[in-house]
Amino acid sequence: xxxxxxxxxxxxxxxxxxxxxxxxxxxxxxxxxxxxxxxxxxxxxxxxxxxxxxxxxxxxxxxxxxxxxxxxxxxxxxxxxxxxxxxxxxxxxxx
Amino acid sequence: xxxxxxxxxxxxxxxxxxxxxxxxxxxxxxxxxxxxxxxxxxxxxxxxxxxxxxxxxxxxxxxxxxxxxxxxxxxxxxxxxxxxxxxxxxxxxxxxxxxxxxxxxxxxxxxxxxxxxxxxxxxxxxx
Numbered sequence: 001x002x003x004x005x006x007x008x009x010x011x012x013x014x015x016x017x018x019x020x021x022x023x024x025x026x027x028x029x030x031x032x033x034x035x036x037x038x039x040x041x042x043x044x045x046x047x048x049x050x051x052x053x054x055x056x057x058x059x060x061x062x063x064x065x066x067x068x069x070x071x072x073x074x075x076x077x078x079x080x081x082x083x084x085x086x087x088x089x090x091x092x093x094x095x
Numbered sequence: 096x097x098x099x100x101x102x103x104x105x106x107x108x109x110x111x112x113x114x115x116x117x118x119x120x121x122x123x124x125x126x127x128x129x130x131x132x133x134x135x136x137x138x139x140x141x142x143x144x145x146x147x148x149x150x151x152x153x154x155x156x157x158x159x160x161x162x163x164x165x166x167x168x169x170x171x172x173x174x175x176x177x178x179x180x181x182x183x184x185x186x187x188x189x190x191x192x193x194x195x196x197x198x199x200x201x202x203x204x205x206x207x208x209x210x211x212x213x214x215x216x217x218x219x220x221x222x
Contacts, residue, residue, distance in 0.1 A: 004103040008155075011107035015148075018114040022121035022140070029124050029133075035193035037130050041184050045124055045137040048145060051169070052117060055148050059110070059155055067165050074169055078176040085183035089190055089208065 012060045023049045040084050047077030102158030106151040113147030130193045141177045
């Protein structure tokens, strides 16, 4: 049991570290992105990484509470991406 | 080696696979040098990266004893909405002319997102 849990703890720590680095890289593209399309894409990627971090938090604490949080943030991320893209395309969100 | 040990090992390996795909997607987002090319990399994060992490969450909850299939909802939602948002972002890139404009359609004179109405032709584009 202990060697499996050791490997799991190592995997959780390594995944937290790697996903945090990926989040920072997406933020770099958000800052330097030359066009508005790159910025929307970087925001979408950052939302998806945030969902991954929340799922990881749920695994590491061993609870099921974070499932609803991840689902609602997935919905908000999709809606905000579509709203931002529609605002750029049409100048209005709901016509 | 019991069944729960095997489950915990499988969950840890799924986590590492998801982390590698998340990192690869972000590195591609930073390193590619064209807007349309940049759209290609982060799709890996949304499908394989998050999919593997949610699979690890499911396997780990089954290995601990109180398993559930709730995470399939998030996976299905992400798989359904990823093409829609990618379509919108591609339309924005074509609209802002941040890429090479695609060849003209066979019937109409131009793509609708690039089409300026007749009465707006003399309005100066500000940005």
